[in-house]
Amino acid sequence: MRVTSNVEDVRVCPDCDQVNWVSDRASSRCQRCGHFLGGHTLSASHTLALIIAALLLLIPATEMTFVSYSVSGQGQQMTLLDSSRKLLAFHEQWLAIVVLLSVVVLPALFLMASAAVLLWRQRARSRLGRWLVRAIKYIRVWMMADVFLIGALISFIKLAGYASIEFGYGVMAFAGFVTLLLIVVERMKRHPLWPVDENAVEYRPMVGQSARAHQVLGCPVCYAANGSARTECWRCHEPLWTIRFRRTSLTVALLLAASVMLIPAQLLPIMETVALGTTEPQTIIGGVLTLWESGDVPIAIIVFVASLVIPIAKILVLAVLTILAQQDTSKRPQSALLLYRITDWIGRWSMIDIFVVAVLVALVRNGALMSVYPGHAAIAFASTVILTMLAAMSFDTRQFWARKPTE
Numbered sequence: 001m002r003v004t005s006n007v008e009d010v011r012v013c014p015d016c017d018q019v020n021w022v023s024d025r026a027s028s029r030c031q032r033c034g035h036f037l038g039g040h041t042l043s044a045s046h047t048l049a050l051i052i053a054a055l056l057l058l059i060p061a062t063e064m065t066f067v068s069y070s071v072s073g074q075g076q077q078m079t080l081l082d083s084s085r086k087l088l089a090f091h092e093q094w095l096a097i098v099v100l101l102s103v104v105v106l107p108a109l110f111l112m113a114s115a116a117v118l119l120w121r122q123r124a125r126s127r128l129g130r131w132l133v134r135a136i137k138y139i140r141v142w143m144m145a146d147v148f149l150i151g152a153l154i155s156f157i158k159l160a161g162y163a164s165i166e167f168g169y170g171v172m173a174f175a176g177f178v179t180l181l182l183i184v185v186e187r188m189k190r191h192p193l194w195p196v197d198e199n200a201v202e203y204r205p206m207v208g209q210s211a212r213a214h215q216v217l218g219c220p221v222c223y224a225a226n227g228s229a230r231t232e233c234w235r236c237h238e239p240l241w242t243i244r245f246r247r248t249s250l251t252v253a254l255l256l257a258a259s260v261m262l263i264p265a266q267l268l269p270i271m272e273t274v275a276l277g278t279t280e281p282q283t284i285i286g287g288v289l290t291l292w293e294s295g296d297v298p299i300a301i302i303v304f305v306a307s308l309v310i311p312i313a314k315i316l317v318l319a320v321l322t323i324l325a326q327q328d329t330s331k332r333p334q335s336a337l338l339l340y341r342i343t344d345w346i347g348r349w350s351m352i353d354i355f356v357v358a359v360l361v362a363l364v365r366n367g368a369l370m371s372v373y374p375g376h377a378a379i380a381f382a383s384t385v386i387l388t389m390l391a392a393m394s395f396d397t398r399q400f401w402a403r404k405p406t407e
């Protein structure tokens, strides 16, 4: 199933709008900003084997015991699905849905859609084929199985001070699943899934220049070059946008909403611990201090950075970039893009504390002896993370390079 012919195509960089000439035997990154544009050829059968292995691992990962825990002779155990089931039982429906979707459902859909696309690559032009490849691109952003795994490990360390913890086969299967999922995500970026543009040669003189200067619109999904009159991509049917100069109202609105949600997220308790009959609410910062005082300094720092530093820094950086984009020419577009990419990549790791709560709520259920309940800050905090992710997506980095229309 390996493609051996030398495939050449034109790709417009979605990050900086430069027209690039791509060959599967040459570099397939944007020459201006380094964005990966595809073009490598990989064995589709190897990727399919990895997908099947990952999907098979998901069965024990969700069904078998994730971890068991015992304190004062009383034991509890949880499976992966308990993390959202227990949130549901405590009327945290939205949080339960966020956990279930980001950790299990979306990764499973991503893998199945990827397998379907690889098996029927010849039909990439069909309606379903186009839809599936576009879906893969959007699902990928919202998968957080890796973040959940780190969150689960942190909650086990938190508990290890009070109780004896034993890992089940479920957590091992899940760790294997996460590893395979990350490999498949990287491989899927490298498979040539779209037919080559038959008119690619016409775009060759534009290589190294901005698409906009030639009245060409780049597709954000398949990177195809489109005439400026088109409203959707000829190849994948994705809606096309001209560079969104000064149309920052959506980004600003999302950032404001995220900032507002950050207040209850930090002030209200993210969870409540009932121990020996007394209820103790705990805020995010309270949790960090408890970890620090009990000697788990590295974990305290991780939770502090993920839950407080990253969300605030992300909002501030996006606000600064939005202001920078208002200037007539961005003097250092490469640095601005790098800052954007770091902020965009790091944002999802803020979800760690939400997953810590989900695991603790599912696992620590010893009635009045010791139980953990979700607090109202959890959904507020999850909203902050989701809103900042949406704000980052609404931001158009191509405007760092482009000359403004008023000039």
Ligand SMILES: [Zn+2]
Residues within 6 Å of the ligand: 013, 014, 015, 016, 017, 018, 030, 031, 032, 033, 034, 035
């Ligand atoms: Zn680029």
Ligand SMILES: [Zn+2]
Residues within 6 Å of the ligand: 219, 220, 221, 222, 223, 224, 233, 234, 235, 236, 237, 238
């Ligand atoms: Zn397209």
